[in-house]
Amino acid sequence: MSLRALLAEVHPAWHGAGDGGLDPALLRRACDSALGRRLLAAALAAGPASHLLAPSPDGPGALIARWSRARLDALHRDLGVLAYAPAIRAEIGREPVRRLKAALGSSYLLALDRSVWDAKVEPEIQARLAEDLRHALSAADGTTTLLRTFALQGRAELQAWASHRDPALAQWARLLEAPEALPPAHLPEKPVLVVQTHHQNRAVAA
Incomplete structure (x- = not known):
């Protein structure tokens, strides 16, 4: 690039x-x-791009080509959905479930997949996620607030993980968006790695 x-x-x-x-x-x-x-x-x-633009034989081109804005958006969404799994699994109302399925498509199943994450969190995190999800589902703007809620949480999860595991990726993802405060991250490392690897493999195969 x-x-x-x-x-x-x-x-x-x-x-x-x-x-x-x-x-x-x-x-x-x-x-x-x-x-x-x-x-x-x-x-x-x-x-803010000290790792991304650090001198290297290949430069940042390969990483940036692999992680396009659209692919990062998809990664953020899925990480956010997974992070909200405790609240999504607890939501049994017919209309909320219908809205979640319609908004998320196949990503809804990610939140239910216990092989990826058991979704066990502290009570205060469970309460915060449940309240935020209720607010997003009750918003009158269609799926805008709901999808933004997942995206923001996903950005927080990626930053928390990639800042240690792949700092260049963390910086690239951050540079694409305006600086803003993100919610606390809580996903364990392994589920994030599973989702990140899935999206990375799709990028390589594309």
């Missing part, structure tokens, strides 16, 4: 654009300039 293509995927907020920072028009001009792109990449390498 070219430096231009990489920078085009990074959320402008990571360059300090907007809110009194770097002028968005100036950022666009920088991305169109070879020197500007090098300066932007150097700033990222010195900060």
